[in-house]
Amino acid sequence: MAYVDRASGTAQREDELRQEMVRTGRMMWERGFVAATDGNLSARLGPDRLLVTPSGLSKGFLSADDPVVIRPDGELLPAYRGRGRRPSSEILMHLEVYRQRPDVMAIVHAHPPVATAFSIAGVTLARCVLPEVVVSLGGIPTAEYATPGTPEVPESISLMIQEFDAVILAHHGTLTVGESLWAAYQLLARVEQTAEITLAAHQLGRVGTLPPVAQSQLAQKRRDWLQRHGRPLCDGCTVCALGTTQAGNNWEGDGR
Numbered sequence: 001m002a003y004v005d006r007a008s009g010t011a012q013r014e015d016e017l018r019q020e021m022v023r024t025g026r027m028m029w030e031r032g033f034v035a036a037t038d039g040n041l042s043a044r045l046g047p048d049r050l051l052v053t054p055s056g057l058s059k060g061f062l063s064a065d066d067p068v069v070i071r072p073d074g075e076l077l078p079a080y081r082g083r084g085r086r087p088s089s090e091i092l093m094h095l096e097v098y099r100q101r102p103d104v105m106a107i108v109h110a111h112p113p114v115a116t117a118f119s120i121a122g123v124t125l126a127r128c129v130l131p132e133v134v135v136s137l138g139g140i141p142t143a144e145y146a147t148p149g150t151p152e153v154p155e156s157i158s159l160m161i162q163e164f165d166a167v168i169l170a171h172h173g174t175l176t177v178g179e180s181l182w183a184a185y186q187l188l189a190r191v192e193q194t195a196e197i198t199l200a201a202h203q204l205g206r207v208g209t210l211p212p213v214a215q216s217q218l219a220q221k222r223r224d225w226l227q228r229h230g231r232p233l234c235d236g237c238t239v240c241a242l243g244t245t246q247a248g249n250n251w252e253g254d255g256r
């Protein structure tokens with residue numbers, strides 16, 4: 001079974017996808033996006049098979065043989081049973097995303113410290129502060145807290161993931177999705193960088209939001225981006241008003 005890389009249109013063999021998973025896990029660990037055995041990665045191998053990282057291993061030191069193959073209902077394929085490897089209980093949220101988003105080919109879950117700290121402080125990252133974030137992500141919403149590893153987690157992200165490719169899991173971490181592991185990893189890096197920039201601005205004295213004219217221009221660019229990527233347009237999409245509907249915002253806007 002081959003994994004189809006939508007970006008290049010070429011078939012990517014399972015062993016190449018395993019190597020990509022190893023590289024991505026390594027980058028997550030090197031950047032401090034995960035500690036100990038935190039985080040998990042997954043990718044579609046085909047319509048009825050998913051390649052996923054097993055629980056209990058550091059994502060910085062995976063080998064290509066470590067990821068296991070499961071069915072879309074989460075069941076381990078018979079060939080992988082009895083080998084002491086099983087998917088993480090956090091795989092439930094991955095399964096929910098694959099159910100909801102046929103366009104998603106890979107998912108990365110991590111615990112990036114600054115972005116996660118925002119949710120602990122009750123400060124939203126869904127604000128109109130960085131043009132690139134507005135256009136490429138539409139915003140970074142925060143899902144309500146759910147106990148990791150329970151069915152509460154897929155429920156908490158179920159609606160948001162229909163529209164957004166990056167979601168903060170309150171008091172927990174991030175979930176980013178894409179057409180490849182590399183794409184999902186890049187969004188993780190973008191989320192953490194957004195959090196770092198916003199924190200630095202706060203420390204300098206003020207987190208200013210973009211002026212309304214710029215916001216409406218960016219909203220149009222966002223609609224163009226969605227159209228180019230074959231994604232449904234959200235009716236009357238208010239990309240910068242998310243802060244009013246997501247987990248609190250302790251930092252006042254500057255009123256511009």
Ligand SMILES: [Zn+2]
Pocket residue numbers: 038039090109110111148172173
């Ligand atoms: Zn986690």
